[in-house]
Every structure is written in structure tokens, then in C-alpha cells.
Amino acid sequence: MRILLQFPQGLKSKALEEAAKFEKEGHEVFLSATPCWGACDLALDEAKKLKADTLVHYGHAQFGDKKVKSGRVEIEYRLYPITVDLAALGSALPLLKPYKKLGLVTTVSHLHQLEDMKKILREGDSGHPHEVLTTRGALAILEGQVLGCDSSAADKLSSQVDALVYFGGGEFHPLGIKAGKPVFAVNPYARSAMQINDLLVRKRKKEQGMLIAALDAKSIGILVSTKSGQFNIRAAENAKKRLLALGVPRVSILVTSEVDFSSLQDFNSFDAYLTTACPRLVDDAERAGKPMVNLAQLPKMLQMLKELKGAK
Numbered sequence: 001m002r003i004l005l006q007f008p009q010g011l012k013s014k015a016l017e018e019a020a021k022f023e024k025e026g027h028e029v030f031l032s033a034t035p036c037w038g039a040c041d042l043a044l045d046e047a048k049k050l051k052a053d054t055l056v057h058y059g060h061a062q063f064g065d066k067k068v069k070s071g072r073v074e075i076e077y078r079l080y081p082i083t084v085d086l087a088a089l090g091s092a093l094p095l096l097k098p099y100k101k102l103g104l105v106t107t108v109s110h111l112h113q114l115e116d117m118k119k120i121l122r123e124g125d126s127g128h129p130h131e132v133l134t135t136r137g138a139l140a141i142l143e144g145q146v147l148g149c150d151s152s153a154a155d156k157l158s159s160q161v162d163a164l165v166y167f168g169g170g171e172f173h174p175l176g177i178k179a180g181k182p183v184f185a186v187n188p189y190a191r192s193a194m195q196i197n198d199l200l201v202r203k204r205k206k207e208q209g210m211l212i213a214a215l216d217a218k219s220i221g222i223l224v225s226t227k228s229g230q231f232n233i234r235a236a237e238n239a240k241k242r243l244l245a246l247g248v249p250r251v252s253i254l255v256t257s258e259v260d261f262s263s264l265q266d267f268n269s270f271d272a273y274l275t276t277a278c279p280r281l282v283d284d285a286e287r288a289g290k291p292m293v294n295l296a297q298l299p300k301m302l303q304m305l306k307e308l309k310g311a312k
């Protein structure tokens with residue numbers, strides 16, 4: 001069989017090792033060298049051009065519950081579990097003492113340790129056990145899983161729990177959480193645990209600030225990514241129509257596989273961007289040098305534009 005292997009950036013160093021396993025079985029193996037940041041990004045075009053029978057996508061689970069259509073190419077997801085020391089969760093217990101019911105989420109890399117995490121939280125700290133709840137998200141479909149663009153496994157639990165606990169590396173995933181409850185991030189790599197509600201509020205304020213700045217834009221670029229899980233041309237065309245109808249003088253749709261901020265700066269013609277691609281692009285909007293608004297904020301933006309138009 002002809003097999004294309006695709007690894008996210010953090011796992012590309014494992015590529016040769018994995019390729020050798022398939023080659024030993026007599027398969028013809030190709031490695032995708034294009035950057036890959038998420039489960040939204042299947043190397044389907046490469047697989048089709050290579051006439052591959054199978055695309056093996058490592059390190060991510062299926063994105064959403066609908067299988068991506070891929071012609072004759074079979075898609076296989078291979079998780080790459082990373083076992084970490086759960087001691088940081090134990091150290092977080094004193095912080096969590098005031099909260100009886102906890103919602104727990106983690107990334108796909110640590111999901112195999114979810115039951116062990118629950119056990120630590122359930123036992124709690126010196127006579128303060130917790131009830132622990134998990135659920136499934138919309139795009140992150142495994143129990144307890146969150147993605148940068150889908151925190152619904154945490155958000156859905158908000159009304160049922162006293163606090164939410166994210167376990168995993170970095171700030172990217174927990175800063176996607178929208179729930180209005182105390183949120184704690186426990187990081188096994190930094191061996192740290194902290195409440196992050198201040199950071200969440202700062203992020204929301206930044207997004208609100210960019211939305212307000214975008215209302216003055218005379219020209220708006222709507223970003224569309226061709227990545228398998230991000231492509232949303234219908235939403236972009238609809239947004240264009242509605243923004244023009246509300247008096248924004250110039251609106252153009254910008255199509256790209258990967259949103260590259262320096263390439264956007266070269267356009268030098270847009271006062272603001274609306275992204276229909278990865279919603280976490282707005283975290284780095286400074287790099288585009290212009291305010292950036294997520295598609296999810298479009299209804300609010302249109303409402304504000306309408307009110308401004310009415311006031312003139």
C-alpha cells in the first residue's frame with residue numbers, strides 16, 4: 001500500500017521511527033513535511049496527489065463527529081499518548097479544597113490517564129474529596145478532551161460544577177475555556193497549578209477591544225483557510241454580503257491553506273480581519289498588525305454596525 005504519514009509539529013521527530021514500522025510490513029511510505037497544528041488539518045491534497053491508499057494522521061483524534069470525505073484515501077487517526085507524572089495534580093489539591101464538584105478536561109495526549117486523574121481528585125486532600133465530572137465536546141469528541149477551538153467539554157459542565165480543572169501543558173488549551181466558573185490549570189511539565197480566571201478575562205477584553213476597533217474599518221479581509229476542518233467559504237461569503245450591506249466600503253475574501261501573518265502584512269490594504277479559520281488566530285493578531293475578529297463574534301459585530309448606522 002502507498003501510505004502518507006502526517007505528524008503534528010511536536011511529533012515530527014518520531015516520523016522516521018514510525019515510517020520504519022510500515023516499511024517493514026512492505027508498504028511504500030511518504031512523510032508529509034507541511035506544518036500541521038491540529039486535527040483540523042489533514043494532508044488530503046498531498047495524499048490524493050500521491051495516489052496514497054491511506055493517510056495516517058498522528059497525535060490527534062477525529063475532529064468532530066463527521067468523517068471528512070477524502071475520495072479513495074482511507075484516513076486513520078493514531079493517538080500518541082504521552083504519559084506524564086500526575087504529581088502536579090496532587091499539589092493542586094489544597095487550591096481545590098473549597099470546591100466540592102469539579103469538571104475535568106485534558107488534551108488528547110493525556111486522555112489515557114484520565115481515570116488516574118479522576119482518582120487523585122476524588123480522593124482529594126486530607127478529608128476533602130471531590131466529585132469529578134467529565135463529558136464530550138463538539139469537535140473534541142473524546143470524553144474529557146478539549147481542543148484550542150473547542151472547550152465545550154468544560155463549558156457544558158459549567159452549570160453542574162463548582163470549578164473546572166484543566167490538566168496539560170501550556171496555556172493554549174485552558175485559555176479557550178469560556179465557562180463562568182473558577183478555572184484551574186495544572187501543568188505537569190512546569191509542575192505548577194494556578195487559577196487562570198484573570199488571564200481569561202484579559203483575553204476576552206482583548207477580543208472585545210479588537211471587535212470595537214474593527215467597527216471603524218473601511219476595508220475588511222475575511223480569512224478562509226482551505227484546511228480540511230477549517231474551510232468555511234459559505235460563512236465567509238455570507239459575512240461579506242452582510243458587512244457590505246451595513247456600509248463597510250470594501251470587503252474581500254482571502255483564501256489560504258495556512259494563515260501567514262507576514263503575508264497578510266504585505267497586503268497592507270485591510271483595516272481589520274474577520275477569521276472563519278482557526279478561532280485561535282486572534283490570540284496572535286498583533287502579528288497581523290490589525291484587529292482580528294472571530295466568526296463567532298460576527299453577529300455581535302453586525303448588531304453594533306447596525307446600531308452605529310442607525311445613529312448616523
Ligand code: SF4
Pocket residue numbers: 037038039040041147148149150230277278279280
Ligand atoms: S482549528 Fe485551531 S485550535 Fe482547532 S484544532 Fe485546528 S489548529 Fe487547533
